[in-house]
Amino acid sequence: MTAHVFDIKGLKTSCQNCSLAELCLPLGLDQVDVDRLDEIVRRARPMNAGDHLFRTGDAFRSLYAVRAGSVKVYSLDADGEEQILGFHLPGELLGMDAISGKAHACSAKVLETTSVCEIPFERLQELSLRLPSLQSQLFRLLSQEIIHDEAMLLVLGKKPAEERLATFLLSLSERFHRRGFSATEFNLSMSRHDIGNYLGLAVETVSRLFRRFQDDGLLEVQRKHILITDLPRLRAMVHMCDHAEQGTAH
Amino acid sequence: MTAHVFDIKGLKTSCQNCSLAELCLPLGLDQVDVDRLDEIVRRARPMNAGDHLFRTGDAFRSLYAVRAGSVKVYSLDADGEEQILGFHLPGELLGMDAISGKAHACSAKVLETTSVCEIPFERLQELSLRLPSLQSQLFRLLSQEIIHDEAMLLVLGKKPAEERLATFLLSLSERFHRRGFSATEFNLSMSRHDIGNYLGLAVETVSRLFRRFQDDGLLEVQRKHILITDLPRLRAMVHMCDHAEQGTAH
DNA sequence: CCCCAGCGTTGACCTGAATCATTTCGGCAC
DNA sequence: GTGCCGAAATGATTCAGGTCAACGCTGGGG
Numbered sequence: 001m002t003a004h005v006f007d008i009k010g011l012k013t014s015c016q017n018c019s020l021a022e023l024c025l026p027l028g029l030d031q032v033d034v035d036r037l038d039e040i041v042r043r044a045r046p047m048n049a050g051d052h053l054f055r056t057g058d059a060f061r062s063l064y065a066v067r068a069g070s071v072k073v074y075s076l077d078a079d080g081e082e083q084i085l086g087f088h089l090p091g092e093l094l095g096m097d098a099i100s101g102k103a104h105a106c107s108a109k110v111l112e113t114t115s116v117c118e119i120p121f122e123r124l125q126e127l128s129l130r131l132p133s134l135q136s137q138l139f140r141l142l143s144q145e146i147i148h149d150e151a152m153l154l155v156l157g158k159k160p161a162e163e164r165l166a167t168f169l170l171s172l173s174e175r176f177h178r179r180g181f182s183a184t185e186f187n188l189s190m191s192r193h194d195i196g197n198y199l200g201l202a203v204e205t206v207s208r209l210f211r212r213f214q215d216d217g218l219l220e221v222q223r224k225h226i227l228i229t230d231l232p233r234l235r236a237m238v239h240m241c242d243h244a245e246q247g248t249a250h
Numbered sequence: 251m252t253a254h255v256f257d258i259k260g261l262k263t264s265c266q267n268c269s270l271a272e273l274c275l276p277l278g279l280d281q282v283d284v285d286r287l288d289e290i291v292r293r294a295r296p297m298n299a300g301d302h303l304f305r306t307g308d309a310f311r312s313l314y315a316v317r318a319g320s321v322k323v324y325s326l327d328a329d330g331e332e333q334i335l336g337f338h339l340p341g342e343l344l345g346m347d348a349i350s351g352k353a354h355a356c357s358a359k360v361l362e363t364t365s366v367c368e369i370p371f372e373r374l375q376e377l378s379l380r381l382p383s384l385q386s387q388l389f390r391l392l393s394q395e396i397i398h399d400e401a402m403l404l405v406l407g408k409k410p411a412e413e414r415l416a417t418f419l420l421s422l423s424e425r426f427h428r429r430g431f432s433a434t435e436f437n438l439s440m441s442r443h444d445i446g447n448y449l450g451l452a453v454e455t456v457s458r459l460f461r462r463f464q465d466d467g468l469l470e471v472q473r474k475h476i477l478i479t480d481l482p483r484l485r486a487m488v489h490m491c492d493h494a495e496q497g498t499a500h
Numbered sequence: 501c502c503c504c505a506g507c508g509t510t511g512a513c514c515t516g517a518a519t520c521a522t523t524t525c526g527g528c529a530c
Numbered sequence: 531g532t533g534c535c536g537a538a539a540t541g542a543t544t545c546a547g548g549t550c551a552a553c554g555c556t557g558g559g560g
Contacts, residue, residue, distance in 0.1 A: 079489075083404040101397075125382075143349035146399060154325060156407050157406050158327070161547065201548090210509095410517090451517075454517090458539080
């Protein structure tokens with residue numbers, strides 16, 4: 001009986017049985033390889049809203065994968081101004097920007113009750129020397145992070161406020177959808193302030209845009225709860241050729 | 251005699267003897283490993299201003315390293331609007347954002363007479379399975395690209411025009427310096443239009459800022475020629491804790 | 501149950517940078 | 531030299547979005 005329970009627990013906490021495997025590191029690995037990966041992954045107890053996964057200056061040791069919940073990653077400039085670099089949903093990897101240094105250059109703060117897997121980078125690197133498909137997947141994930149950031153550069157560099165918020169909402173929509181949730185109804189785990197910060201807009205502007213979108217019949221907004229009522233039109237607002245927001249993204 | 255000439259040519263075109271090795275892929279590799287890398291690197295004849303290294307949609311096969319000259323990387327959004335993602339100087343790698351896909355999502359255009367090394371990615375990946383230090387260096391370079399883009403997100407998201415241009419000039423200054431050129435005197439290989447596009451500003455604003463900087467005694471500008479006359483003050487304008495613009499950057 | 505703090509909303513106003521319209525410059529062909 | 535063309539500079543005007551200042555929820559603690 002007890003043994004049985006242990007088995008179930010064992011199953012629950014392996015990459016093998018993780019519903020996020022297709023979005024996360026294990027993508028493209030075969031059974032055996034996933035088992036090897038499994039051996040080095042550490043699964044931590046859930047964290048509470050406001051907890052930090054790591055902070056600027058902390059020694060870099062591991063990458064992290066979100067299992068449930070959400071995480072915001074931000075850096076602080078000289079004046080202590082915060083710039084949010086991304087929001088991470090389940091199945092997304094974070095910490096990759098620290099690989100080239102000894103310490104984290106950003107901080108990662110949990111937005112709600114969240115559990116993450118910790119993947120010691122040294123060991124991951126060793127392992128990926130022996131598992132070509134793992135190495136390959138790592139390269140892909142790093143590259144996707146670059147793609148995401150580049151898409152964001154376009155948004156911040158050229159797009160007006162309206163399109164920024166639309167892009168943001170669509171990104172969330174797609175990502176929720178890919179995780180098996182509704183593409184049209186979800187809760188924002190971040191504050192208006194965070195959204196504004198991320199999109200390079202003032203909080204007030206974000207507020208006004210939510211109202212406008214609602215008035216235009218695109219959304220129904222109730223605080224953190226979002227219902228997209230006209231997805232096609234929201235897409236049309238962004239109409240960019242949709243060079244897909246794929247995996248690791250924010 | 252002829253043989254001798256061939257020898258010299260051979261030496262000139264190896265990573266081994268490339269003055270950029272310390273900025274480029276070979277960093278951290280020992281002699282033997284560099285030789286292996288050397289075998290897969292293809293050195294192309296110089297290209298002319300305006301030529302494309304690759305375009306959006308081209309099949310992804312290789313990464314490229316700039317040997318001499320400069321390259322601008324840009325993407326086009328739905329409306330055909332160009333967004334410049336970076337400028338690459340000698341020793342910098344480009345094309346890394348295409349790793350996760352089959353095709354390039356951006357285009358790379360040469361700004362002046364430029365020569366590049368082409369590194370077939372398939373072979374690089376195979377090789378890096380056998381050479382831990384190469385794998386490691388690749389991870390580092392990808393990570394640095396992410397760091398660069400994140401730094402740019404801060405600039406575009408929060409900084410006023412003045413600070414954007416200052417940041418840009420300082421980045422160039424540092425990068426030229428690291429390559430053994432003057433940190434205070436250099437030529438811009440890109441147009442005002444490109445600078446504005448990259449920094450999310452109108453051309454006119456860039457023009458006015460150059461004038462203002464000159465009037466303030468920070469610079470002497472003469473078309474493409476820049477002489478920084480007060481580097482400390484330029485740095486002060488940016489004063490961010492300088493979480494260094496390291497390697498691959500733009 | 502009520503109070504308070506923090507988030508969110510709303511409105512009035514201001515400003516930095518975009519846009520528009522010329523003009524000037526510098527390189528190049530003839 | 532002269533004329534031409536694209537890049538750059540400059541000035542006038544406009545406007546998107548920021549800032550400032552109240553105000554209104556709402557949810558947690560006493």
